Amino acid sequence: MLRHWPAPLVVNVLLGIPGGVPFRLLWYLAVNWPLADAGWTKREPTENDGTALWLVIVVPVVALYGLIRWLANRPLRRRTSLTPRTYWLLSLTAPLLPTAALILNS
Known part of the structure; x- marks a missing residue:
């Protein structure tokens, strides 16, 4: 039985590698949503096909x-x-590590 946190951390980080695709798709959808003209994002000017x-x-x-x-x-x-709270916090933040590494590397 697993008693420590490394196994869930490794599994969720590995799931975060292909997770960059859904994260990017969600970001693109959020930025180009018709009502998303916030001050910190700009809509793609050529995106006129709708959502x-x-x-x-x-x-x-x-x-x-x-x-x-x-x-x-x-x-x-x-x-x-x-604990359940710690586990789910770990499993929600660990997949963001590969995406954050890609953002920081660019």
């Missing part, structure tokens, strides 16, 4: 990624000695 096409692409990709993460984390949660 319905993007929803057809983004929803299945994000749903599949969420399902894979859920199926990987469910058995790990039962085998670790971490």
Whole structure:
């Protein structure tokens, strides 16, 4: 039985590597949403096809990624000695590490 946090950390960091795709798709959708003209983002000027096409692409990709993460984390949660709050905090932040590394490297 897993008693420590390294196994969930490694699994979630490895899931974060392909997770850059859904994170990027969600960011692109959020920036180009029709009502998203906030001061810190700018819409793509050539994006005039609407967001319905993007929803057809983004929803299945994000749903599949969420399902894979859920199926990987469910058995790990039962085998670790971490509290539920600590475990889910770890499993929500660890997949962001590869994406953050790519952003900092560019």
